[in-house]
Every structure is written in C-alpha cells, then in structure tokens.
Amino acid sequence: MMETVSLIIRLLLFGVFALAAIGKILDIAGSEKAFRDFGVPDPLVRTSARILPVAEYALAVMLLFAGVSWYAAVGSLMLLLVFIGGMIFQIAKGSDADCHCFGQIHSEPVGKASLLRNIGFGILAVFLVVAGPENQGLTLAETPVGAIQIIVLLTGFIMLAAALSYLKQTAERQATLQRRLEMLEMFSGEGGAIERDDMGSPEDGLPIGSPFPDFELPSAAGRIVTMEHLIADGQPVLMFFVGPDCTPCSALFPQILAWRNELAGQVSFVFVSKGTGTENLEKFKGMEADRILLQQKRELADTVLAKWTPTALFLDRDGRIASHPATGDSAITQLVEKIKREDLMRDFLFFSNSNGFAKPPKIGSRIPDFSIDDLYGKTFSTTDFVGHKALAVFWSLGCPHCRQMIEEIKEWERSASEQDPRLFIFSDGDLEAHRALDVRSPILLDKSYSVSSKLGMHGTPSAVLIDENGIIITETGIGSPNIWALLGKRRVFKTK
Structure with a gap:
C-alpha cells in the first residue's frame, strides 16, 4: 500500500515540476520579470530565468525512478522552501508580484492561494524524504529503453496539457477582443468619437490608504447615503463609477452582476451614477435601488479622480481607498480577479496597478531605524x-x-x-x-x-x-x- 502511495506522490510531483518547467520555457521574458519582482539582482536575472526550468525538469525526471527519487525529493523540497520563503516575504511587504509558478500556462499574483499550494507540494516532498532512499515506491521501468519510453510518454502528456491551457487562454483573449469590438460598434452607432482631451490618465487617482472623501448622496431609492452607511456591515466596498448614458457600462453590467453574486457576503457592490433614479434603475436592472448613488453631475467622481466610465475603485472595510482606479472592462476584470483570490479581512489590504517597473507601495512596512x-x-x-x-x-x-x-x-x-x-x-x-x-x-x-x-x-x-x-x-x-x-x-x- 505504501509503495503505491509513494509512486502516486512521485507522479504528482513529476507533473507539477514538469508543467512548471515547460510553462517557464514558453515564457522566458515572464520568468525574468518574476525574478526582478522578487528582488533578484539584475545581473543574475537572465541566468536564473533559464536555470530554474532546467532544474525543475531534471527533478521531475528523477522523480520517475525509485533509485534516485529520494534525492529528487530532497532537491524539490529545498526548491519549494525557497519559493515559500520568497512568497511569505512578498506578502509581508504587501507586494502583489506575479509568482509565474507555471509560466505561460498559469500565473497569478503572490497570495494566500499560491502560498498554500506550494506548502501542499512541500508536504508531499517531505513524505518522500522521510520515507528514505529505500522506500520510494514501485519502479516504473526495469530497463533503460523502458525508462526512456516512460519519460517521452509522460512528457508528451504534460506538453499536451500545456497546449490545451494555452489554447484556452487564447480563446479567452479572443472573447475579450470580441467584447471590445462590440463596444466600438455600439459607440460608432451613437455618432462618432467623443473628445476627452481634458480627462488625463485613466490611472490617476487618490493615494492608496487615503480615507475615501466624505459624501452625502441620494440613492435611487430616495434615501441619503454616506460612507458610514456603506461600511456599516464591516465589508469592503467595490465602487463602480457609471452613467445612464455609458454604453461600455451596459456591456459590462451582466458581468458585474455575476461578480456580485459570486462575492456576496464578502464585498458590497455600489454604483455611483448621475441622472434620475428611474433611468438608472431601468439601465441597471438587478442592482438594489439603495446601492445606486446619484450625483448631480460628477462631483464625487471628480473628487476621487474617476474620470472615465466605467471605473472601479476598491475600498477596505474601514472606508480607505485600497486600489488604484481600474478603468475599462479589462482593468476592472483584473481587479476583480485579484479580489477573488485575496483574504479580504487581512490588515493592510490593497491592490496596486503595478506595471512591473514602478516600485510597489511600502504599505504595511515598518519604518527603518534612523x-x-x-x-x-x-x-x-x-x-x-x-x-x-x-x-x-x-x-x-x-x-x-x-x-x-x-x-x-x-x-x-x-x-x-x-x-x-x-x-x-x-x-x-x-x-x-x-x-x-x-x-x-x-x-x-x-x-x-x-x-x-x-x-x-x-x-x-x-x-x-x-x-x-x-x-x-x-x-x-x-x-x-x-x-x-x-x-x-x-x-x-x-x-x-
């Protein structure tokens, strides 16, 4: 029984490290960026981004053979401990650096999910290490020819999985492009381009950590709403700046409703619009009337520099600004995906629109001794x-x-x-x-x-x-x- 368990663990870890290696090889540039984000000195980035997938694949192959799998388990555990330590450091300083764990196949910002996943892999490696060199489970092949056949076959399966994942991502990008084309068509049907020379950058916004400005606005239900009302239930708030005449808002609205249902009980969804309650309730059917706030013009939107619609802004449970403005369907989707992966009750929660070059905010860091x-x-x-x-x-x-x-x-x-x-x-x-x-x-x-x-x-x-x-x-x-x-x-x- 234990021999079978050990074999299954070896095969699982083979799949993990082979998939990670192939994904990184397919996206060397992304690997280099991840190394920079994790603080690796620039002279070492290029070499490290190429050595790591080779090391991961070598460990994957060694895990297939009981005679050397213990040494591979030790190496895998050491590598996973380095990954886990780096993730804990990034989380502690509030960075949302991309882990690039599986390269082009799957990548996500460092967070609770990626940390727990690596700890789980580490536990599997510990099992093999503790079992010792003589108890690594069943042997897959008795001859060198059989060993080569196994390596080729399993690697083929991994590459097939990588190809399917890549095709899935391509289909998602095409769907996003199609949605944007539909928006452009809707715009063209309404009478041409809209001049926005005075609007500035869509990413302009108040600093993360700032208190959200106090306000008193009527809702579509006719009740006066303040910031205190929005955070009274102790939940963070995802605020959308929209408008009754905003065509992209209409295109994105079904997705917003799906996100609201998915995050129910975790995040409060609020619309800040203008116009009458009737036209907004007609435009945004499915939103609660007391969650649609009405400006006379753009007074609140201008205060927080939400210059475009749709724009989303995340506020923590204390009513502090906890994200940069996310403008447009793509940026809003990225923000929501980060929110879904995060522990929304943790201290110093924020989401940064880091482009990989700007230094991340020092939020949550202790001031140095001086x-x-x-x-x-x-x-x-x-x-x-x-x-x-x-x-x-x-x-x-x-x-x-x-x-x-x-x-x-x-x-x-x-x-x-x-x-x-x-x-x-x-x-x-x-x-x-x-x-x-x-x-x-x-x-x-x-x-x-x-x-x-x-x-x-x-x-x-x-x-x-x-x-x-x-x-x-x-x-x-x-x-x-x-x-x-x-x-x-x-x-x-x-x-x-």
Whole structure:
C-alpha cells in the first residue's frame, strides 16, 4: 500500500515540476520579470530565468525512478522552501508580484492561494524524504529503453496539457477582443468619437490608504447615503463609477452582476451614477435601488479622480481607498480577479496597478531605524514616530511646488488638534534658508535624502502616513492635493 502511495506522490510531483518547467520555457521574458519582482539582482536575472526550468525538469525526471527519487525529493523540497520563503516575504511587504509558478500556462499574483499550494507540494516532498532512499515506491521501468519510453510518454502528456491551457487562454483573449469590438460598434452607432482631451490618465487617482472623501448622496431609492452607511456591515466596498448614458457600462453590467453574486457576503457592490433614479434603475436592472448613488453631475467622481466610465475603485472595510482606479472592462476584470483570490479581512489590504517597473507601495512596512537632527540640533529617531500618527513630508528648497505648500503647512499647524497626525518635514540643503521658513513642525535635514528614500519618497513634495506603531499605512502621495488627501482633508459633498 505504501509503495503505491509513494509512486502516486512521485507522479504528482513529476507533473507539477514538469508543467512548471515547460510553462517557464514558453515564457522566458515572464520568468525574468518574476525574478526582478522578487528582488533578484539584475545581473543574475537572465541566468536564473533559464536555470530554474532546467532544474525543475531534471527533478521531475528523477522523480520517475525509485533509485534516485529520494534525492529528487530532497532537491524539490529545498526548491519549494525557497519559493515559500520568497512568497511569505512578498506578502509581508504587501507586494502583489506575479509568482509565474507555471509560466505561460498559469500565473497569478503572490497570495494566500499560491502560498498554500506550494506548502501542499512541500508536504508531499517531505513524505518522500522521510520515507528514505529505500522506500520510494514501485519502479516504473526495469530497463533503460523502458525508462526512456516512460519519460517521452509522460512528457508528451504534460506538453499536451500545456497546449490545451494555452489554447484556452487564447480563446479567452479572443472573447475579450470580441467584447471590445462590440463596444466600438455600439459607440460608432451613437455618432462618432467623443473628445476627452481634458480627462488625463485613466490611472490617476487618490493615494492608496487615503480615507475615501466624505459624501452625502441620494440613492435611487430616495434615501441619503454616506460612507458610514456603506461600511456599516464591516465589508469592503467595490465602487463602480457609471452613467445612464455609458454604453461600455451596459456591456459590462451582466458581468458585474455575476461578480456580485459570486462575492456576496464578502464585498458590497455600489454604483455611483448621475441622472434620475428611474433611468438608472431601468439601465441597471438587478442592482438594489439603495446601492445606486446619484450625483448631480460628477462631483464625487471628480473628487476621487474617476474620470472615465466605467471605473472601479476598491475600498477596505474601514472606508480607505485600497486600489488604484481600474478603468475599462479589462482593468476592472483584473481587479476583480485579484479580489477573488485575496483574504479580504487581512490588515493592510490593497491592490496596486503595478506595471512591473514602478516600485510597489511600502504599505504595511515598518519604518527603518534612523537618527537625524532637526534645524536646531535636536535628534529625532524611529521612536519619535511611535505612539502617535505621523505625516512624513518630503520637501526641497529648490522645489517651487514645495514653497507653495508653506502657507498650507502653517494653516495645518494652526488648526491641527491633538488627535491629528504630527507633521515631520524631511529636507536637505541650507540650514538658515530652512529656518527662514518659520514653520513649527520639525524640519529634519536628511542629507541626500537617505532616510526619505527608505520611507517611500517619490520626488518633492510627497508624503506618507505612518501609524502609531511605526507602520507605513499609505502609498506615497505626490503633490499638495494628494498629500492632504492622505489625511482626509477633502470637503463633504452633498447632493439634494
């Protein structure tokens, strides 16, 4: 019985490692990107992306033969432990790096599902390791010719599975393309192109971690709804910015209803539209009337920089912005797929539209240890950022936008209460020129911005919010409006 179990485990692990190797070979560029996302130094990326699938396939072949499968199990376990350690590190720092586990065949951002899957594979490898070299199960072939036949046959099955998976992905891409063509046809039927020269980038948005702006809007049911109402049940919110005259919204709406049903009890779906309740209820049949909020024009959408329709924005259970705007059917679908794979109750939950080149937000990271002097020689360290929320502002004397912020900072200092975050300004340059600014908040002279860069500085002016435990809880807000948005300094919108 145990010999049969050991053989089955060997065959399962053979399939896993052979499939992973073939998938990576089919997408070397994707493998290189995954290595970069996991922090592998650039000089090693190219070589690592080619060695890994070769090693995986070698282990897969060795697992077929009882005489050497124990050594393969040891190697497989070591490799899986490296994968698991890398995943835990990425999850701990809040990164959604793509694991690229099965290359072109199947890939997904690092998360709970991919971590548990690798732990399961690791348990199978542990079983073979503990069994010892003499107890690896039944032998598949007695002669070298038989061994070669087995390798060719099983590899053929794996390649067939890879081909079928690739065809499935191709069909899905064709379906997406067909849907977009249908949208273009619907647009052309309504009278040509729409000029949007003033709209800016679809990915513009308030920083992740910012409180969603307060609002009071009527629902299609006639009831006034606020942010407190939306998060009263303790669930995160997926907010869709739509319109009664938005043709792409109509095309996507059936899929939105399917997502809502799939995530029922986990995520609240809310529409923010304009126009009358009657026309919106007619347009979006199936949505609850009290979950369709009505703007007079675009006041709330403009506040959160949702400049296009449809756009989706994910809010955590505390009502903080937890994603970048996802604009259009493809981006919205990607966001929802990430949501479905995630533990929606975990702390520091967010979804980033990382393009593989931008640095991921430092949300959930503890601030590094440092010691730095202010303008008058007083030393500040990491401990000064613990016990009270703090806004770390990155500033420069030579930055005109920074100088325009001085009066805003002074106004903040005059109006801030004891409960508001403390403000610390990180800057570099002439001591006396900084003193002449006459601000009460500590200005910490950070030579070459060595500390600022570790806190998440992205140019000047920019800022991050740090909680009472010294944990960064927002992405970097760039520019004065986004810096104050980190503190929720937005006016309340009311629509009658």
